[in-house]
Amino acid sequence: MRLATWNVNSIRSRLDRVADFLDRQDIDVLAMQETKCRDDQFPFERFDELGYEVAHVGFNQWNGVAIASRVGLENVELAFPEQPGFDKNAGESLISTPIVESRALGATCGGVRVWSLYVPNGRTLTDPHYTYKLEWLAALRDNGAKWLADDPKAEIALVGDWNIAPTDDDVWSVEYFADKTHISQPERDAFEAIVDTGYADIMRPFAPGPGVYTYWDYTQLRFPRKEGMRIDFILSSPALAARAKDAIVDREERKGKGASDHAPVIAEFTD
């Protein structure tokens, strides 16, 4: 099975690219992030024509996650249990009213429990969104641990845009990010806690760093200068990781006009 994850930065802007990618890379299951549309705006028809079923969750122009599969799509969940929400009016009211955002979608595809994840950005180290990011990751870890406790042999893929560069090898400049999010110790600890639970970054052995990235800023000629970050991951449960045969970043998709700022990560699993 060939599984990919890709922050497409608007599915409506990237539809032709995504369709070409599915064909060119012979993808069975594609998890997408930042679809940036509501369910009624998602181009389901195009995927149907290509032979893929799609599950999507999107409430507005922000966030939005989807899974397209040609090997089945069952038991769809539109968020993970107890998924934290963001309360933009925190402190202004005695009543907390967090809104759960469209950042996680689960579905079983070809026997694999796939979660398409768009981890909160965090914005800055002192922003309420940073605390939200850490809470969100802690809640995800708790769920991931429970899923494995319930069934240690479960084949689970936690994939998507994690908005964390786990090691210094995963950013083009440690100095540049020193006072920014994505490389702070609490973020790295939160990511590592999920790895420690049993979910392995299966691409690293096939694509050793430094200099292997999945995201390059649109500005400052970051892509041609090879100044990127590795923040998109396919984390696999032990049973699934044992089937990992290959994994790559498809840098071709960051080239040319109309590219997302993220490139897809692709994993191949033995049947």
Added chain:
DNA sequence: ATGGCGTTATTTTAACGA
């Protein structure tokens, strides 16, 4: 020095991204 670019929408500026 907060640009540089790209996306969205209750668009002609603002929010968000990382």
